[in-house]
Amino acid sequence: MQLASVLYYLASCALAQAGSALNSRGNELNGILTSAQWSSGTTLSFPGSESFTSSTERWTIFEAPTYAAAIKPATEADVVQAVNLATANGIPFLATGGRHGYTTTLGAIQNGLAIDLSHFGTVLVDKAAGTLTIGAGVRFRDIYDPVFDAGFEIQTGTASCPGMIGLTLGAGVGPWNGVHGLLIDALVSLRVVTANGTIVEASKDRNPDLFWALRGAGANFGIVTYATYKLQRQVNQGQIFSGDFVIPAEQNGPYFRLLEAYDGGRLSDKLSISTFMSYNLSTGVPQITANWAYLGPVEEGYEALAPVLNLKPIIGGLRVYPWNTFIRTVAGGADAYLCLDGQLRDIYTVNARNISASTYQIVFRKMSAFFDKYPTARASTIRIAMLPNQATLAVPDDETAYPWRDTLAYIDIILSWDGTNCAAAVKAGAESLGRAVRDDLAATSGYPTLAVYVNSAHGDESLESIYGASKLQRLSALKKDWDPTNVFAFNNALPIRYP
Template identity: 30%
Template structure:
């Protein structure tokens, strides 16, 4: 590519079968707590223009001819018009998604480097993709971008020390769980099987094992990162320590991770156990008061997982309360722990034991379940809380009920309540990573989902924001929203996402100047 080409470029800115079937039919949702956002390298929004200039876009395939020879034999370049293109670029949320001109299916670290250098040369934006669950407003700013597709970089290899594994940047939750289980190990991941692991780690990474081991970000020993200029660096507590700090909580803004050195743990002899309780709305106050009391002494092995969702087969008039106790320990211990929930007279109880895959099915998060379906308009409004304000939860419920009747198009939406144990999370120094919300006990998210319909969009946005605002105003600190970056809608105050302590954003911005001075990575809740 000659100098003249460069100079002519310009840029512009599921026994509950009935319940399961019904739930699955109306809810197509994302990764939940696990870290659902799977885009991790999001670069500058640039459209290449100039009628007489060779440009790197789908209409000018010859411009990509210089990239093909630089890629490994296992890599692939897929342009618009190719039969594979639509499948490769489909996403959990198509609404406000990036505009993709070409897909590079990378298979080696060098493929990532060459793709980034190519994009830099032609001044073309690029976004990274693994699970395709990324959903935040800034993604829509990526126009005619190259999709750096990491799905071939999915290795899961136990290291010789038996304490860590090398995990490829494109590996999914299921690939990691299955790969480690085969060698008697496990690690902190989310539960939605199709979600990639990298982006959740970069945002902190909630998971069912966090009470015992910490957040996903706390499991990282080191990472190999491709920077926006194509260079590769290793980040760890010994190498590029400040950048290592930044990618664990705000990593979507700094680079593309090709592999992780990740802590793993021995599996347990017993299987996970669960009890799922279904309540009608008249039990709301008693349920969340009980949940509040149990949070105070919640074992590290216990997870509280709940939904407010409409299931006509159970209650044709009102949403129901779905509340699960998931337990990583002996069934007898789990049953004793969950006994108080029986006293609330649920209309239905399902109990059993199983693997993490069984639990993914139970919670509609397996590969064939609702959590891995793409194509709906999906909005998320997260808020971190210390406890449930029961009066506010009643207001939330009533607003959900009213909205579902007035606007049935959004009646497939749901309200997710993630109550993870936090012992190991809080044991980590709050300043040791960029993740800012270690003192929260609950992650509550309004998922607003519906078939694409532009007339519903403003109603949906107001609905989701209203639900979150009800909880915020009733919280212990209504002036300071806590919004988990991996679920963030993208219009929240930056402090709500990256921390209200002034030093946090200042440090992130200084590091941004050092590692991405041209602000190329600005498609995932950018802070500059």
């Protein structure tokens, strides 16, 4: 009893000290922010208010940052002032558009300042120039209709809710890599608030080294307030033929061997294949679901989908979608579920340039055993996004900082569980599975070591796995030039020297 009392007392003291630190930082930030002069549209908020929750709620709450205050700036000048005040007072901060960044390194921000860029909602299509200019608060769903109605397309990512600029800075992969390439390849220019509080433009003609670094490692170099992209004319008048399928668990072998058949450059530039290992709560068994999407005429689409149709899967739907509705409505509107905020999601990722049926079968068995052992984690899933890379590879590797242009499959291990029922044990099991499956997939990925897409990085990977050894020396030199004091230190931070 005495030991228990001592432990309770120590825990209570620790909690009290943590609360005191939070209150101290909150009072400090309150005084700093409220004493400054801001534009009329800029708002400040603090914990306990609805506006604070609106400015800080995240897509995933796993290993999340915490904040003592939030600012929603209305102007670039206010972004600059927020950065200057934070750096001058040693306050960690994070600027966000959609708040979908989920690397665990963001959790190092405790009692920091949230800079909510949602006021930067500009969406401007210049039909004559064939360009799109957006603000940092724009999400993908905001650009679908304006771009489509003007007769254009652009790479879109795989969900409607992430901030478009944030996703772009990591590379911006999506189902149309084969035709439209990466989002970084469409970039014309960026406006950036740098670590020293200045606003610069980055493009091929202005600050070209910074422009190179921003395209693949952008979170390390500043806050992008506006971006301009080159649009592309619609393919097939913007019509996409799509099939949704359910593959029973016992058919996993033939299906994974079919995926392997597309290895070695055999995936059409117009065909993307997204495969999910999940648990069907209605039937009570693990399953495989898939979406096959073809950016072309229906006749060609049926030919492209013939191999999966020959497996006689359960067909959830075969139909044509216009480009501007595809992401939001495909797979029965699964995007709405995928975009739910405030969920516990622990994510590991692997890039692969080879497809291995035997590895996928092993992973499926491990995932099935995990579902059996941890029923509260049955919302977890593994997504294998096979994205054609013809247009991506057409851009020289040294054109941008992104190192993995030859990736064919982007694989995300998305682990989610009920945080109230034996949560510690489930978390331990999930983390063990995540690392084991990541190792399995990396071993047959075709890369000599683990390679990961920076936007999906868990946060425990090496710098080489995230940024590529061939890019790191130049990146670190540019980090030293543009952010020598490591102001932007929380999103898989680069060093200022390498090796």
